Amino acid sequence: MIDLFIIPLLKIAIVLNATLVGVTYMVLLERKVIAWAQSRLGPMRVGPHGILQPVADAVKLMIKEDITPVRVDRWVFTAAPIISMVPALIVYAVIPFGPEVTLFGREVTLYIADINVGLLYVVSVASVGVYGIILAGYASNSKYPLLASLRASAQLISYEVAVTLTLVSVILVAGTLSMVGIVRAQEEAGVWFAFIQPLAFGIFFIGGLAETNRSPFDLPEAEQELTGGFHTEYSGMRFALFFLAEYANVIVVSSVATTLFLGGWLRPFPSVDALAFLDIVPSWIWFLLKSFVFLYVFVWVRATLPRYRYDQLMRLGWKVLIPLAIVNLVVTGFIRLMVL
């Protein structure tokens, strides 16, 4: 009974809460890091060094008036933020934060589920997230959100092709679809897949930026002629859901990248015995640290780069990334065939 219900439920509760808190602090991290990059201070007023700013933001967004414009499609308008939030959260079911640990004399795995098509699950759930964006644009019954949502979803779908192709080459190397299995494969290989598949890693990172609509691919949201993007008509908590979903997706991409390319919960250089003292640090801390590096890079990129134009973005996706990903896949397959 305990193994079947209580522990999974506890794990779900912990992961869900950690995610939501993480998302809100991701916002603070972004504001702070960008502020430092721009020689500013960022939020400083709420708590020491603005540490409670996310709480204030959350309270503000919750007590703001939640406006439903008159001529919108009510059901879809309400459902859209939820549809975009839910996939971003349920992805965490398969993300391994660490291997088994012993807690209170009981073997506990530091992941909610290890399903044998874990990676495929991540991809398919992420592909459902696009509905939130499309429906928000459609339901708003307004020109700019519609255009922005079409752009956003076209961008998302295009880059998903490249990203999925890179994932296939990772699968080829690892020989499994299970997220835990992929980490274990890296443990056996003694090297992170980022070093075996550097091209795939690069494409995944760029594609991840584009899929989460982050700078320099953030034009569906910030393009000057499209005003606010697909969530222009949203306010209050519904807007907050879109906001949270975006950052949750950023964290998902970082976690997945960590798992696939940076050895998940493994310490750096898992094959070098001289570094064995690093094992003192719990595995999940390693995982969080690596994800944090990713998050930082996401913010860093935003502070540094200008924005692509829409046609340049599509050209980059279809004419550069996808061909590169295919070449990478073919070469990986070929080498794999030779080696085995």
Added chain:
Amino acid sequence: MGEAIAFYTIAAFVLGFAVLVVSTKDTVHSVLFLVLDFLFVAALYVLLGAEFLAAIQVLVYAGGIVVLYLFVVMLVNLKGLPEEHRDPHRRTKLGLGLAAAVLVELGAIFASGYARPVPQVAEAAIPVVGNTEEVGWLLYTNYLIPFEIVSMLLLVAMIGAIVLAKREL
């Protein structure tokens, strides 16, 4: 027992959403019900132990194809009145005809299914756990020709779509 409950619940949802797909007036809502329908079909696959198929169902149908449907439905203005036709009951007749055909087909399947027992070989071919490798083997051995034909067909369709969409090449 639990499996049966799960199956019937999911099946009820599948059927219910299917009915909603055809009965809803708003086309966008109808497409959305289609997505929900696909998600529950994926749940059925999970119940059958075919997780790979379930994931692919969500990825390809819910995440890919229906998005394109949604694009088309959103961009083509369907709010206008349908054009006049000489026979106003044309659609009803067509629908009845199709329904009859489906009924006959179902009857035939039932009849043949009850007529001879399910072969044991098929039982073994269905992987006990959702086995991605198994699916891959089958696709590239037993079903290689159909698989390749389907991929050619898709390629042709893609080229056709490009030719149609791009006026000047």
Added chain:
Amino acid sequence: MFDTNELVLNMGPQHPSTHGVLRVVLRLDGEKVVDADVVIGYLHRGIEKLSENRNWTQIILLTDRMDYVAAATNNVGYCETVEKLLSVEVPRRARYVRTILCELQRIASHCLWLGTHAMDIGAMTVFLYAFRERELILDLFEEFCGARLTYNSMRIGGLPLDIPSGWDKKVLEFCRIMDTKILEYEELLTHNRIWLERTKGIGVIDGPEAVAIGLSGPALRGSGVPRDVRKDEPYAAYDELDFDVPIGSVGDTYDRYLVRIEEFRQSLRLIRQATEGLPEGPIVGKVPRLIKPPAGETYHAIESPKGELGYFIVADGKSTNPYRFRVRPPSFCNLQGLPRLVRGHLVADVVALIGSLDIVLGEVDR
């Protein structure tokens, strides 16, 4: 709205990237701009008419309100025109200080341009960097004349006050800081691939055509025309100082960017020379207490950060206000080239091109 018919898109007057109250009506074929109609006048305050009803000294503060990000330059242009009408000799020290102020103002204006232009293209950090340095200049101006935006910092015949003690050291210190900051901007943009893709080949215009449609200033020099009023018709102390006029080669947005970046350096060079060689002496020439130039008219141009800023002033010799006060606003004349530049580009480029022309609506509309 997705058929191939032309679509009319209205940008502005309330729009984040039109730099004020500019309205551009775009005729689009898909995403491509077929034609653009620029609608201006939302900030028209009738400064020309107003000036014809103020006395000669009061007008100085009206000129502040035209190109409000380069107020000192406007002051200089106006005062020099009146001095020309009065045939007053401006003391050398005043001319040097004017040059320093003009060049500081050019850097401030270019900082603002760089920040907003980069922001339009999505590089938000450059925006804050550029404004950070602009603050330093505003501090210098505050110390000089007490104001941070609209300075009213000139008098006909010279300056209202001498520079505060130690001010020149601060100016040199600023030059030293600015030298390193320009490298920072360049590091973020000049070789950035996305920046190159967004600016190279956008809004290409060759030299003769740029002259014909009336571009001036950096927008003209970006097309390779070495036209700079400071060099061609020297005013203030420019004939005594050494500087180069950077020009572009292709005439696209990137060239205009490079020209302005190089102008940062040339301005610093000018400021250094003028500050180090600042002559002693009076700061105001022999100007009558009641300014009343003899009847006559003249046109005088200076190089504002935006281009050729000309004043055409008619004095009737009887009243204490100009009979006709006309400004040739560089932003107005440059903005005229916008429809030509945007034709054939995408909507997102319109934003980049408005930024690349560097307009200030206060000056366009007056």
Added chain:
Amino acid sequence: MADGPVKDPGPDGPAGPGRTPASDQDAASGTPASPSGAAPVVTPASRPAPKPAAAQPPKAAAPTGPPDPPPPEGQSPPAFVVALASALPDSVTQLSYYVGDWTVIIPVAKILEVARYLRDAPDAAFDQCSDVTVTDWPARPQRFDLIYALYSIRHRHRVRLKTMVAVDQPVPSVTSIWPAANWLEREIFDMFGVIFAGHPDLRRILMPEDWQGHPQRKDYPLEGPGELLMENPIDWLKLRQSRDEADIE
């Protein structure tokens, strides 16, 4: 300026005869101006005249134009002016030099010819039309001074063309020669009501499309339609109504 001193008899050619008609005109327009004031030259159609003439009388005599002094002795005009006078006879009615600026005064009919000549002649090469503007002298029958400020990038010299225009007298547009004049001429049309024949797009530019009157004319009240409200409320109401209707459309 550098290529000027070759021809000495030249300056007297255009300047000599040019000086007399101008001074004649000054004298001629000076006398009738004082009794009638600005009243006869107010455009009849464009505006419900808000009795601007009332503002004028306090000044004894409205000025009738700048002095346009001739070049002083020994100051020879630039070569291109001499060449212009000989290439296009009757094109230069007067030549003026003041605080270092050369102004060539030409008749309205010759604007296009002169402009084209000044742009194309190799020793003139005025490729940049810096500014086009107008000075309003309401006391004069040809009330507007239309001024073109030209600059040559090749030779680095400047000249101003000036011509006198009456109200409702169409002026040939120079947009075909200098496209830069487009908006400048529109602004003049907007502010002074000078009509440019052959302008591709003669609309108001700074004022709203439905604005009545031309604000920078000397007889235009300083405070706009508000003044109209004080003096003639009925007209003001009509104006507002027509504007509202335009908005609705």
